[in-house]
Amino acid sequence: MLGYSSLGCLFPLNYNHFMKLSDAPLGVQVKIFSFEDHSSLRAKLNQYGIYQGDSLRVMRVAPLGGPFLVEVNGREIALGREIAEKILVVNE
Numbered sequence: 001m002l003g004y005s006s007l008g009c010l011f012p013l014n015y016n017h018f019m020k021l022s023d024a025p026l027g028v029q030v031k032i033f034s035f036e037d038h039s040s041l042r043a044k045l046n047q048y049g050i051y052q053g054d055s056l057r058v059m060r061v062a063p064l065g066g067p068f069l070v071e072v073n074g075r076e077i078a079l080g081r082e083i084a085e086k087i088l089v090v091n092e
Contacts, residue, residue: 018033018088018089018090019088019089019090020084020085020086020087020088020089021056021058021068021070021079021084021085021087021088021089022068022081022084022085024058024089025058026058026059026060026061027057027058027059028057028058028091029055029056029057029091029092030055030056030057030058030089030090030091030092031053031054031055031056031089031090031091031092032050032051032052032053032054032055032056032087032088032089033052033088033089033090034052034088035052035086035087035088036085036086036087036088037086041083041086041087044083045083045087048077049072049073049075050072050073050077054072054073055072055092056070056071056072056089057070057071057072058070059071059076065081066081067079067080067081067084068080068081068084
């Protein structure tokens with residue numbers, strides 16, 4: 001769950017559940033909080049239809065450093081491990 005600070009910035013209400021997408025457990029619904037590499041990563045994910053605030057779920061993780069399969073907005077999308085490590089999420 002997200003809240004607003006006195007400056008109008010979004011922040012997770014429960015900081016214990018703030019994590020990288022690469023650390024999210026399989027099958028658990030999470031919400032995108034922010035991106036570590038703001039400009040280029042945000043533009044790339046927006047092209048895939050993934051936006052800050054979207055809910056997603058990690059479906060599968062490939063072994064040996066392979067990609068993550070996530071479900072977002074009713075679609076399954078493969079994200080590389082490096083990208084998954086730059087997406088910050090919170091539990092819903």
